[in-house]
Amino acid sequence: MSGDVVVSNAVIIPITERGRILQPGYVTVKDGVITGVGQGSPPQVGNACSIDAGGRVLMPGLVNAHTHLYQVLLRAVWEDLPLFPWLKRIYGVAEVLRPSHLYAGSLLGCLEAIKGGVTTVCEHNFLNPHADCASESVRAIRESRLRAVFARTIMDAGEVVPHCVREKPDQAFRLIERLLAEQRNISEDDAENRISFMTGPNTPPINTTPELLKEIRDFANRNSIGISAHVAESSSVVEFVRQQHGRTGVVEYLQEFGIPGADAVFAHCVHLSEGEIQILNSTGTSVSHNPVSNMMLGDGIAPVVEMLRAGVNVALGTDGAASNHSQDLFETMKVASLLQKVHHRDPGVIDPYTVLRMATFGGAQALGLGEVCGTVEVGKKADLILVDLESAHSQPINDLFSQMVHCAKSGDVSTVMVNGRVLMEDRNALFLDEPQVIRSAQEAGRELMRRIESRPSG
Numbered sequence: 043m044s045g046d047v048v049v050s051n052a053v054i055i056p057i058t059e060r061g062r063i064l065q066p067g068y069v070t071v072k073d074g075v076i077t078g079v080g081q082g083s084p085p086q087v088g089n090a091c092s093i094d095a096g097g098r099v100l101m102p103g104l105v106n107a108h109t110h111l112y113q114v115l116l117r118a119v120w121e122d123l124p125l126f127p128w129l130k131r132i133y134g135v136a137e138v139l140r141p142s143h144l145y146a147g148s149l150l151g152c153l154e155a156i157k158g159g160v161t162t163v164c165e166h167n168f169l170n171p172h173a174d175c176a177s178e179s180v181r182a183i184r185e186s187r188l189r190a191v192f193a194r195t196i197m198d199a200g201e202v203v204p205h206c207v208r209e210k211p212d213q214a215f216r217l218i219e220r221l222l223a224e225q226r227n228i229s230e231d232d233a234e235n236r237i238s239f240m241t242g243p244n245t246p247p248i249n250t251t252p253e254l255l256k257e258i259r260d261f262a263n264r265n266s267i268g269i270s271a272h273v274a275e276s277s278s279v280v281e282f283v284r285q286q287h288g289r290t291g292v293v294e295y296l297q298e299f300g301i302p303g304a305d306a307v308f309a310h311c312v313h314l315s316e317g318e319i320q321i322l323n324s325t326g327t328s329v330s331h332n333p334v335s336n337m338m339l340g341d342g343i344a345p346v347v348e349m350l351r352a353g354v355n356v357a358l359g360t361d362g363a364a365s366n367h368s369q370d371l372f373e374t375m376k377v378a379s380l381l382q383k384v385h386h387r388d389p390g391v392i393d394p395y396t397v398l399r400m401a402t403f404g405g406a407q408a409l410g411l412g413e414v415c416g417t418v419e420v421g422k423k424a425d426l427i428l429v430d431l432e433s434a435h436s437q438p439i440n441d442l443f444s445q446m447v448h449c450a451k452s453g454d455v456s457t458v459m460v461n462g463r464v465l466m467e468d469r470n471a472l473f474l475d476e477p478q479v480i481r482s483a484q485e486a487g488r489e490l491m492r493r494i495e496s497r498p499s500g
């Protein structure tokens with residue numbers, strides 16, 4: 043059950059208005075929903091659980107708009123490869139990947155997310171050698187009590203895609219419908235409804251046919267689910283679309299099939315033309331900017347400032363730990379800020395408030411949750427974090443927004459709440475057995491690496 047909570051004596055960054063801070067501020071929560079936000083002392087509320095923030099920062103939980111949780115098992119593996127050869131290795135894992143790896147890895151990914159102040163993740167799922175891979179990932183996410191969007195995507199072509207994970211669109215659609223039906227039954231028993239779904243072409247057009255692209259938009263619309271896709275991540279993907287399809291860019295190509303839209307989130311968008319930025323804006327498509335992954339794979343620098351100026355909603359993501367190698371959104375915020383400054387050789391080109399907003403409300407909006415979370419305001423779900431800025435690396439405070447982006451670390455998050463339920467208190471995870479989750483993931487990771495190394499294909 044979600045709780046009734048009163049948090050007092052906080053420094054609130056509500057992300058409702060540029061530069062707004064409430065200090066000292068309070069938040070009241072009833073049945074998991076924010077019922078009051080204000081300055082000064084909170085009103086008396088019956089049996090609510092009372093949290094004295096003691097001057098800590100209270101802000102919306104961070105939203106990781108693009109990740110592959112199980113990839114924590116593959117941290118720092120194949121790290122010197124550019125995108126295509128790297129993808130060949132990552133997709134090749136499918137030959138030995140089992141639902142148990144997805145479960146153990148996803149649970150560790152969720153634990154890392156919670157410990158770093160993330161309250162919502164978008165899990166972009168793309169390797170399903172067994173139907174249970176997707177449902178075991180969802181089970182882990184559900185057990186973590188995080189809010190999540192689970193994007194069960196499809197690949198139906200591509201030299202680098204093993205046969206065991208190439209699916210005919212119809213066959214994949216049936217499996218996704220089955221997953222949705224299974225989860226709908228669970229959701230009916232679970233009044234909190236924390237998990238929603240998307241589909242999508244995984245990395246068009248390098249692992250999708252035009253037939254799949256034609257059908258997947260209709261499929262998403264029929265099922266009232268959104269679309270998540272890897273888009274224009276490297277110049278090699280753009281080169282591929284030029285050679286194979288005679289289009290100048292991936293977004294331009296996808297528009298032919300109606301894939302962009304207000305329910306779509308495109309991960310990366312590193313290589314875009316000006317016209318393609320306009321397409322993103324006019325269709326209401328959101329972008330998940332994943333700077334650490336882009337840097338790790340040598341992909342390039344996304345035109346974040348240009349997209350923001352054009353009015354595109356830009357969120358932040360870590361991407362999977364196989365190309366990051368963490369799930370740390372505080373680190374991502376700092377890297378996102380610095381990368382634009384150095385790219386434009388202009389330290390004023392992006393400001394810290396904009397970055398904080400991208401990591402919170404921008405993410406919520408990208409995932410169709412703009413009405414649900416991403417800000418601290420009455421009527422939203424209480425997905426909140428408390429951040430302790432008393433450490434040496436954060437003191438003294440001169441500019442709170444800048445210091446949240448450039449000084450604060452994921453380890454400074456002391457309390458995490460989703461739907462008003464406290465998932466972490468004083469850095470202790472309350473619903474996950476931390477040593478056990480880590481041990482199970484270590485075992486699953488070792489076993490997965492053994493299986494990868496003993497494959498006939500190497």
Ligand SMILES: [Zn+2]
Pocket residue numbers: 108109110166272309361362
């Ligand atoms: Zn990705």
